[in-house]
Amino acid sequence: MSVHILNEEPVHVIPGSGLVLRARIEQGPLEEVSVVTWEREPETGIAPTSVTLATCPGESLECAGTTPNVRANVGQQETSLQIDGYSGADGGVYAVTVTDHTGATTTAHCIVREYEAVHHVSVSINVSHSSLVCGEAWGTEPHFSWLHERAAIATAVGKVSKDGTTLLVTMTPICGHFTCMVSNKLGYSSATYTAAPCEAEGGGTTAAVVCLALLLLFGGLLAFLLWRRHRHNNRGGSLHEPLEDSI
Structure with missing residues (x-):
């Protein structure tokens, strides 16, 4: 038996x-x-x-x-x-x-x-391998996920390991906020690694467009003023012509 x-x-x-x-x-x-x-x-x-x-x-x-x-x-x-x-x-x-x-x-x-809740989540960086490592103390069945600037990790940003604990960062330079979220049946906890701020995409193009718009506006205003002055001068000349003919 x-x-x-x-x-x-x-x-x-x-x-x-x-x-x-x-x-x-x-x-x-x-x-x-x-x-x-x-x-x-x-x-x-x-x-x-x-x-x-x-x-x-x-x-x-x-x-x-x-x-x-x-x-x-x-x-x-x-x-x-x-x-x-x-x-x-x-x-x-x-x-x-x-x-x-x-x-x-x-x-x-x-x-x-x-069954233990998730406790003490932390994120550390491995500079030599361009990777971020997420750790958790003693929660039961922890599930790991990553966010970059509050959005899911895109292929242009990096790749998450199979167990979810490591994020291999492929973007250069490394910038912005990287958040590791750890969850289980009792809730979740998170930790964030903050790198240098990312430059806004298209920032130089936007500035050029604004400058061009200002130049066009200034040029249009100047052309309007010149046209108005020229019209005023023509009207003044037409008023003096009959007087000169009578003399």
């Missing part, structure tokens, strides 16, 4: 939610399950003390949990344990032990830990 816990370990549980562990029991045709016991002990410590969580004795295999929030059951070649309202104190090494009708036992173990 053998028993195997089906959950991938370590199992991470969000505080307040439920923990469910499942195990498969493999037995021969002449073997019978007599007792199934679920236990827990601390993950670390010199002499960890084991605590019994649930026991399923006898042929009926009716399970009894040691606390109201603990339930266990045994089905066809399978057993499960459920803990409602998981807290940090429920973490540790869980063990399921199956005893057959001869008294022989077999045990499987699984590590259960609390």
Whole structure:
């Protein structure tokens, strides 16, 4: 007879939610399950003390949990344990032990830990490799993503590594704000590396266009003033001509 816990370990549980562990029991045709016991002990410590969580004795295999929030059951070649309202104190090494009708036992173990939020995100630069590295303290299942000037990383800016922790910067020179965002099921945190300000694209062209517009405006105004002066002079000459003819 053998028993195997089906959950991938370590199992991470969000505080307040439920923990469910499942195990498969493999037995021969002449073997019978007599007792199934679920236990827990601390993950670390010199002499960890084991605590019994649930026991399923006898042929009926009716399970009894040691606390109201603990339930266990045994089905066809399978057993499960459920803990409602998981807290940090429920973490540790869980063990399921199956005893057959001869008294022989077999045990499987699984590590259960609390699901941690993201903490202490930081960004450092590796100048020699033109890359930025994002770090995070101890969050569970962290997911990394990068922004440049609050926009997703474009190919002209750089390339993000497969695990998301490193940004290889290809733009020259390196400029602007690079933000690393780290998230998981409990939220996110971020950190920003600030390089020299980027020059605005097309800044020289814009200045040239403004100067040209001002020159055209000034030239048009000057042409208008000259035209107006010339017209005034012509009107003055026409007024003096009849007077000269009468004399």
